[in-house]
Each structure stands twice: as C-alpha cells, then as structure tokens.
Amino acid sequence: MNKPEDPRLAATRTLALDAALSILQEKGVLAVTYASISAKTGISRSTLYRHWPKLESLRNDAFLRAATSPIFAPKTNGPLRADLAWMMGNLLTALNETPWGQVAPQVVAVAATDQQARTVIDDFMKDRIVSVEVVFTAAKERDELRENVPVRQLVEMAIAVPYFRKLIAGLPLDHEWLDAHVDLICRLATEPPLK
Amino acid sequence: MNKPEDPRLAATRTLALDAALSILQEKGVLAVTYASISAKTGISRSTLYRHWPKLESLRNDAFLRAATSPIFAPKTNGPLRADLAWMMGNLLTALNETPWGQVAPQVVAVAATDQQARTVIDDFMKDRIVSVEVVFTAAKERDELRENVPVRQLVEMAIAVPYFRKLIAGLPLDHEWLDAHVDLICRLATEPPLK
C-alpha cells in the first residue's frame, strides 16, 4: 500500500504551478490557460490535462501555492509597538515582494464566483488575522492595553489599510507610511481610556 | 455640424452594458464575452463588434458604468459622528446593494494588467476619499478635532476596513458593525490629545 509517488508527477506539478503563478502575476488570471502554461514550461498540453482535467482546478492550485507563503511566527514579547511593527513589516514585505501582492486580487476576483477560491482567501485571512490578534492578546496580558479595547476591530484596521492601499487603491506601501500606521493603531490601543 | 446621435446607438450601448454589468456580477469578468452578451440581449455579435472592436473596451465601459454610481454629497453640518455615519452608511449601501460590491473586485483584478481599469479604480477611490476627507476638514473647522489629527490616515481607515471586509475577507457589513466602526474612528479624531 501507499506506493511512493513517481517523482515525475511532482516535478510537472511544481513546474506547471510555478509557471501558472508567474503568469498570474504578470498577465492576470485571464492569461492562465493550458496553452500559456504549456508554452512557458515545455510541458505538453495533454500532460497538463491529465494532471488537471479542469482549468479551474489548476488555477486554484496555483492560488493555493501563492497563498501558502511562510507564516511568520508572531512576536509577543512586547512592547506592543515592537511586536506589531514586526507583524506589519512582514505583511508589507509579503504584499510588496512576494507573488501574493499581485495574485491576491486575482484570487479575490475569482472568489466571487468560485467557492474554492473563496476558501483560499478566507483561510489565508483567518490565519493572518489570528496571528495579529495574538499580538494584541499578549499585550493585554502584560497590561499594556487600556480598558475595553476593541481588539478585533483594531486588528482589522491594522490589516485592512495596507491591503486596501496595495490591492484596491493602488497606493504605495513604504516603511515611512507603515510607521505612522503602526503608531496610530498603538495609540488607539494603549492610551488611557477616554471618558 | 454635431449631428444628433441616432437613438439606436445609445439604445444598444445601454442594453449591452447593462447586460455586461449583470454578467460581471453573476459570473465574473471571465464570463464577459461577445457571445454571452449577445445571448443575453438579442443584440447580434456583429453589432457588438461594431460598437466595441476590442472586448477590453467593452469590459472597461462596463466597469465605468459600475463605477459611476451617484455620488452622495457629503454632509458637513456636524457633528462629525453624524456626518461620518452618513457617509459610511452610503458606502455600506453601495457595497451591499449595488453592483459595485460585486464588480469592484473584478475591476481590481483586471487593473493589475490594464491601465484603463486601473484608472477607473483610481478615479473612483480618489473621489470617495476626498468626499470623506471633506467631512473631517469641516469638523476641523468647527474645532471638533483634537490637535494634529492625521486626517488622511483616518479617512483611509474609515474606508479601508469596509472594503477589506466586503471585498477581500468576505465578512459581512451590517449596521451594527458600522456603528462600532464609526465610533472608533470618531473617538480617535475627537478625543483630547494624549500626551
């Protein structure tokens, strides 16, 4: 039972998905076809069809590949400012310097009509949100936060703005901007209660 | 000079773009083709080709149609809480109950490789950001804001989170959530300076 897999299978899979990913980055989801991947890799179309009977499934595997970037373990030593800056720095890097920044909008668009793509995004986001939430929770346990901080809301703010700027508004994400962003979030979380 | 346009031209344009828009909503950008629009409208393919020699241009016109929802004039009478709630309420309605909520991610995805689509998004966002900025500026002039409020950052936060929730994270936008969101933004803007 459980024969070891022919290494050629993994090889074509990897090759094809890498190609799909780079096409996704450069030309968008509309350009991801059996033909374009075959041309880019030298893998024959028939082989691609054998691996992925539906183009949908190929696309989704490529999405999944883009979405499984290494997760940075959250730092929770404190202070919040430092931990959050670390997490947000990672997010900025992911959006600016990995395929995810280019691919995410493509996945989101497909997710509108494709449950699998929706799941890719949802799982990805859930993980990221949790990893930032952990940072806040740790800060809370160190009594760094003021009373009744709406942690979940702050987490969403922290994450939403960079995504919005990069994916939707087409605005740049640089470290100067990030500093200001982290500052504002931290201020909101740590400053004394207001009324 | 300047002959009045044959009403048939406008009629087909409208009919075709309406169909394109509803296909965009229901099936995503991948399903927007001459054939699908022809099938939905009864307009013959040859006519569609005459109006839009490139599918790209048809798509972009549909995008533009989705993006030109009526702009709500910002209220600036104060207090900030009320004005902002009004603006955000409009945003929520636009995202929940107009094609824009479904179509925006499609435009964003295409914008990655299509300058015209990028422009549609950029113009749209610029207008929306400005219209919220106006609300804050008015509040500032009424001395409702604390010193050194980073208006631009707050505006982006106000807008980014609903977009993030709806388009990217697939989270719901309801009025309960919106209240909390507006509260948090207002608190940050109006509460006394902190150090």
Place this chain on the structure above:
DNA sequence: TGCCTTATAGAACATTTTGTTGCATTACAG
C-alpha cells in the same frame, strides 16, 4: 409622404482556442 443614410440582424467564413484520444518514447521501480 418618400428618399437617403445608417444601424442592425443574420449568415457565412476563417482563425484560434479548447478539449480529447491514440501511440511511440522515455523515465522510474523492482
């Protein structure tokens, strides 16, 4: 009304893309 212009529908067609199959070749595992 009648005439001219022009938009449209529909068919016919070439081209490209997509999906499918059969077979020879080649890599892998034992």
Place this chain on the structure above:
DNA sequence: CTGTAATGCAACAAAATGTTCTATAAGGCA
C-alpha cells in the same frame, strides 16, 4: 532487465472568437 506508468506529440473534434457581406428596417429630413 522488465513491467508499469508518465510524458510528448500528432491528429482530431468541438467550441469560441474575430471578420465580412448583404438584406432589412429604423431614423432623419425635405
């Protein structure tokens, strides 16, 4: 060395895409 299985390739069918032509009909105008 041998059987199994994955690949490449060619051939093919089916569908989508793009282009052109002609007859028809609707609109503009005197």
